[in-house]
Amino acid sequence: MNDTNPFGGKNPHGMYVPMTDDELETLARLAESKSFKLIIKDWGHISGFTLDRFVAEEWKGNPMVSFGDKIIHFYWVMNFSAPQVPQPNWYFDVEVWALDRLMFKHRLPTEVNGKPVQIVAGQMMAMALDIAIDKINPELIRAVKPMMTGLTTRHGNMQLDGKTQKILAEMQQGERRVRDLTVRDAVKATEKMKKGTR
Numbered sequence: 001m002n003d004t005n006p007f008g009g010k011n012p013h014g015m016y017v018p019m020t021d022d023e024l025e026t027l028a029r030l031a032e033s034k035s036f037k038l039i040i041k042d043w044g045h046i047s048g049f050t051l052d053r054f055v056a057e058e059w060k061g062n063p064m065v066s067f068g069d070k071i072i073h074f075y076w077v078m079n080f081s082a083p084q085v086p087q088p089n090w091y092f093d094v095e096v097w098a099l100d101r102l103m104f105k106h107r108l109p110t111e112v113n114g115k116p117v118q119i120v121a122g123q124m125m126a127m128a129l130d131i132a133i134d135k136i137n138p139e140l141i142r143a144v145k146p147m148m149t150g151l152t153t154r155h156g157n158m159q160l161d162g163k164t165q166k167i168l169a170e171m172q173q174g175e176r177r178v179r180d181l182t183v184r185d186a187v188k189a190t191e192k193m194k195k196g197t198r
Contacts, residue, residue, distance in 0.1 A: 041093035074129045088116035
């Protein structure tokens with residue numbers, strides 16, 4: 001039995017293309033800089049992220065960042081000091097910064113069973129955000145590794161047979177579908193919020 005997947009990934013059961021050495025080095029440098037900051041528009045910001053392996057049962061709520069294949073994971077807890085009366089919230093507009101540069105921004109829908117979460121002073125909310133590395137601002141990548149133009153995959157450097165090329169094409173199509181769903185979810189959350197405030 002193979003101990004790697006068709007693309008060289010260490011999990012033989014996982015269908016993914018592993019990160020390149022350049023990608024790993026860039027992410028490691030970002031983590032070592034300890035400069036990650038999340039800005040949640042209209043609500044506040046979170047900093048002090050430490051690099052660690054996330055284990056849900058052991059997590060104490062401290063801001064944490066970890067890396068997976070092609071993904072950066074952020075974990076944090078939001079402690080709300082306002083409003084005094086519960087308020088519906090359809091989404092958070094989140095910006096991720098590193099080295100004083102914008103790394104990524106995203107509208108994070110906050111609905112449960114089609115309804116907005118209710119926010120009130122004294123409430124705590126555990127949050128997570130996953131960022132695909134190909135969505136990281138290329139200017140930030142160049143600040144970390146000046147000769148790089150962005151984080152790209154190793155597809156172009158791989159020698160793939162016809163069967164493996166077909167698997168890769170199907171994987172990429174599935175990834176595009178997931179990204180399209182995420183965008184649609186954010187648009188739907190925005191539309192619901194607008195209708196709810198009229």
